[in-house]
Amino acid sequence: MKTKLYVLYGGKSVEHEVSLKTAVTVLLSIDESRFEVYPVYITREGLWCTPGHLSKEGLTVERLTAQSAFQDPARSIGEILSGVMALPGPKVVLPLLHGTNGEDGTVQGLLELLNIPYTGNGVLSSALTLDKAMSKHLTTEAGIPQTRYQVCSYEEWNTDGAAVLHEMEDTIGYPCYVKPASLGSSIGISRCINQEELLIGIREAFSYDRKLVIEREVDGREIQVAVLGNERPLASLPGEFIHDHTFFDYESKYMDKRLAMSIPAKVSDGLTQRIRKLAIRAYQAHGCEGLARVDFFLGEDGELYLNEINALPGFTNFSMYPVMWERTDGTSYSELIEKLIAYAIARHENKQTIRYTR
Structure with missing residues (x-):
C-alpha cells in the first residue's frame, strides 16, 4: 500500500x-x-x-x-x-x-x-526558532556567540519609547537592524543608520508583530549551513550567497537574478569544521528535528556569530538548503524529501513508545 x-x-x-x-x-x-x-x-x-x-x-x-x-x-x-x-x-x-x-x-x-x-520540527522547536527574541535568549543560555541585541514589546514602546531609544543607542548603536520577532524571509526588517530611520523601522516592524528585536550590525559575511536529522543530526558544507547588497532584504533574496551561490563557502578547512560543529550545537540547543538552516555572520574579526535558525528554509530546487546537501554528499532533491519523510516516521514511531497512563 x-x-x-x-x-x-x-x-x-x-x-x-x-x-x-x-x-x-x-x-x-x-x-x-x-x-x-x-x-x-x-x-x-x-x-x-x-x-x-x-x-x-x-x-x-x-x-x-x-x-x-x-x-x-x-x-x-x-x-x-x-x-x-x-x-x-x-x-x-x-x-x-x-x-x-x-x-x-x-x-x-x-x-x-x-x-x-x-516532516520538520516539532511544536517547541518550531516556536522557538521562529520567535527571534526567544531564540536569542536561548542562544545566550547555550553560550553560543551572537551579536548584541535588544528586545522590545509593543507595550514597552507605547509606554516609554524614549527609554527604549536611549538604551538602544547606548548599547546597540548604528548601523542596526530592526526585525519583527516572529517572521521570516527578511519581511518587515529595516537597516537603520540614524534615529530617524530607526523610528521608521520600529513602526514597520510593529505592523507585522507585537514584539521586535534590534541587533547590532556585524561587518563581514553571512555563512549558511544545512542541518538534517533527529537525534544525530548532520551538517552540510557551509555556503554563502555572493551579492553586493548592503542589506539582503526580501527583494534581494527572491528577485535578484544576479545572485550566485558559493558552495562550499571559501573559508579554511579548520573554519569549515568549526562552522559545522557550531551549527549542530545550535540545532540541538533549540531541540530541532528533521531539518533547519543555521545562519552565521563571519565577522571581519574572524569570529562567528549566530544570526538565526530557520526551521523551514526556502526549499525550491534552487534554494540554498537542498543545494548545500547536493554539493556536500550528492543527495538529490527527491532523495532529500524522502529522507525528511523517513525522519518524520522514525520520530513518530519513537513517540508511540511513550506511556500516557500510570
Missing part, C-alpha cells in the same frame, strides 16, 4: 507566496510510485481546501491556487481532517507553511493531536 502524503501549502502568512513556490517544486519531485499525494491548500484567510489529484504536467502556482480546480472550495479544516486526512492506511504530512500559522508550532500542535507523522 502506498503511503498517503498530505502536502500543506499556502497559509495565513505574509510568506504565503514563498510557500507556494516551495509546494510546486516538492510536488513535482515526489515519487508517485511510492506515495499517494493529497495537496491541501490553506488560503490567506485560513480556509482549508483541496484541488484533489494534480497532474505534474504543467504544474504551476496558479494551478495550485485556482479555486475552479477545487473539488469543493467551501471546505473547512474540519471537513479536510475528517474526510481527506482520516483516510485509512499509512500517512505522513509535509507542512510546507513558511512563517506564522505554520512554521511557528501551530500546525505542528494540530498534527500532534491527530497523531499523524509530519
